[in-house]
Amino acid sequence: MKQSVDREVKRRDEKFVAKTETKIWLEACCEDNPYIAENVYCHGYDILDLMENCNVIEVVFLLYKGELPSLEQREIFEKLFIGLINPGPRHAATRAAMNVGVGKTHPVHLLPIASMVMGGEKAAGEVEAAMRFFRKSYRKPAAQVVAELSLHAGQDWQRPVPGFGQSYGGIDVLSAKLGCYLSGLPGAAEILNWGQEFSQLLAEKSAGWLSTGLAAAVFSDLGLHPKFAGPLYQLIAAPGLIAHGMEMYTKPLTAMPYVKDENYVVENRK
Known part of the structure; x- marks a missing residue:
């Protein structure tokens, strides 16, 4: 058994404020x-x-x-909000919400659980990284960035950079449509427009916009700090997550798939 080591207890030489302040x-x-x-x-x-x-x-x-x-900023922010308001029933965060609902967990826990899944590195966690990618890359010609990626990515274009890539082996068609729509709005600025060109070039690789990249581009043009990106992406998706979870709340457990008997392996160990 190790003997405890006497350590000198030092006083923290830090002055704390008397009360919390906020500019908000x-x-x-x-x-x-x-x-x-x-x-x-x-x-x-x-x-x-x-x-x-x-x-x-x-x-x-x-x-x-x-x-x-401004009017232009409000419009593009609002349209992005609508476009990304529901991740869809195949998204892992939505499935988490549905499982919470069908399992009759208290409804107030539905959104925290689903949002935690939405915070994964391929979801809200990717938006900040995508914003930082834009900061480093948007001053270069989009074609140059694609050419540089081609030297390293090889045949793997599933996630060449944060916010862009493939969905189930192909172009995320819905995100591509949203990108075309958003880039045509008066509020579209240099980063979203650069991202749209970049996405079109990636189409040759069966890749392009992902929803995380779209959010990152709009957030960047609106002047938001990258640290806001993940929580704001979760906020946008929250109504859809709640809706799917509460839809399942009124249904029995059998409304969700379960492992079939033939997929079980029963072993008798003596």
Whole structure:
């Protein structure tokens, strides 16, 4: 048994703030009770004014950016939100939500569980990496980047760079359509347009846009920090995850596939 080693306990020479501060939210308290907010402001905007004059997309943008979007920014952010609002029933995060629902887990746990799966490295976890890829690459001609990848990728174009690649061995057709649509909007800026050209060049390799790349391109053009990318991607997918999970909540366990008897191997070990 190892003897314990006496260690000198040192005092942390750090000064902590007396209270937490935020630039995002201001609560104006009631005169007779400082713990009750009478008015609240989001980056200086009264919440009642925002309710009266803005939609939810504008307020989400305000929360993250500290300013309201232009008309073009609002439109492209809103269209991206709609395009990616549901990962679809074959996505692993959606399957997790469906399993939670059919298993009758308490509904409040549905979204956290599904969002955790959505946070995987090939889902929300990839969006930040895709934004950093754009930062390093968009000043080069798209054809040059494809040529450089060809020297290293060989025949494997499943995931040559974050946000682009193949889906089940071919082009992600829906993401390609969304890319064409979004790049045609007035709010499309240099990174999304570069990504659209890059995706079209990758089509020769049976590859192209993935939804994570689309989100990364739009987030980049909107000026969002890459660290926001993953959580925001999860937020966009949340309504679809909840809908699929709650759809299964009313159904029996037999509504989901299960391993058939012939696939079991029973061994008698003595």
